[in-house]
Amino acid sequence: MFTVMMVAVLTLAMAVLLIYSAKKEKETYDERQVRARGKACQLAFSTLIIYIFAIMLLVEEYTLLKNYIGTLLMVGIASSICLFASYCIWSDAYLALKEEMTLATAAFIFACMGGLSVFLFIQALRNGTPIEELLLLENCNFFILGVSYLVMFINIVLKTTLSQKEAESSEES
Amino acid sequence: MKNLKLKSARAAMDMTQQDLADRVNVSRQTINSIEKGDYNPTIKLCIAICRALDKTLDELFWEDESKASDISSMPKSAL
Numbered sequence: 001m002f003t004v005m006m007v008a009v010l011t012l013a014m015a016v017l018l019i020y021s022a023k024k025e026k027e028t029y030d031e032r033q034v035r036a037r038g039k040a041c042q043l044a045f046s047t048l049i050i051y052i053f054a055i056m057l058l059v060e061e062y063t064l065l066k067n068y069i070g071t072l073l074m075v076g077i078a079s080s081i082c083l084f085a086s087y088c089i090w091s092d093a094y095l096a097l098k099e100e101m102t103l104a105t106a107a108f109i110f111a112c113m114g115g116l117s118v119f120l121f122i123q124a125l126r127n128g129t130p131i132e133e134l135l136l137l138e139n140c141n142f143f144i145l146g147v148s149y150l151v152m153f154i155n156i157v158l159k160t161t162l163s164q165k166e167a168e169s170s171e172e173s
Numbered sequence: 174m175k176n177l178k179l180k181s182a183r184a185a186m187d188m189t190q191q192d193l194a195d196r197v198n199v200s201r202q203t204i205n206s207i208e209k210g211d212y213n214p215t216i217k218l219c220i221a222i223c224r225a226l227d228k229t230l231d232e233l234f235w236e237d238e239s240k241a242s243d244i245s246s247m248p249k250s251a252l
Contacts, residue, residue, distance in 0.1 A: 028198075030198065030199035030200055030203050031199070031203075031215055031217075031218060032199070032200070032202075032203045032206060032212050032214075033200060033203070092202035092203075097198065097200055167190075167205075
């Protein structure tokens with residue numbers, strides 16, 4: 001099942017790459033967007049460093065957490081990516097200039113990725129993976145990914161809706 | 174501080190924010206941010222906007238002497 005899913009995801013990724021490479025016009029970000037992306041990168045990276053430092057301190061204190069270090073790191077990485085994406089989305093620096101992503105496309109991509117991740121997590125639980133002491137397990141990585149995509153999905157839907165209203169009002173005034 | 178000169182120059186040429194953005198190769202939100210005074214564009218972008226609107230830098234981006242002195246006398250917290 002997992003192999004089939006991976007092949008499907010890779011095929012989809014290849015198709016998207018081919019479609020984008022077929023476009024003649026090179027998509028670029030303007031100067032404000034580049035600056036916003038730089039700030040987002042700085043914010044996400046510093047958050048990740050602080051998080052990893054905090055995790056290391058916690059692991060020193062509570063040795064039980066050593067078993068879950070992989071998952072804890074995954075939470076940090078997913079949160080940083082979420083932070084980066086959210087900052088870019090809210091600064092209107094997520095999409096390149098010529099890149100036109102409709103709400104339906106965004107919803108489709110994020111819902112697919114989020115749904116697939118949560119599905120894989122449920123499959124892993126069904127296969128008999130126990131939840132010990134209510135702590136995170138390695139299989140929770142799929143769940144973490146799913147939540148991340150869901151957060152990005154909510155952000156992009158909210159921003160797109162607000163942007164449309166803001167565009168109408170700014171042109172009118 | 175809002176850039177009303179830019180907004181009126183754009184309106185005078187009957188251009189929308191999107192039209193101007195396409196002409197100078199930036200996003201519509203960037204033009205909106207400049208008009209609202211949330212973003213200070215680089216000189217390169219200022220020149221591109223001036224060329225698109227057939228105006229000079231002074232006409233679009235230079236503050237009047239009186240206004241400039243008003244701003245310089247303002248406390249930092251008010252800016």
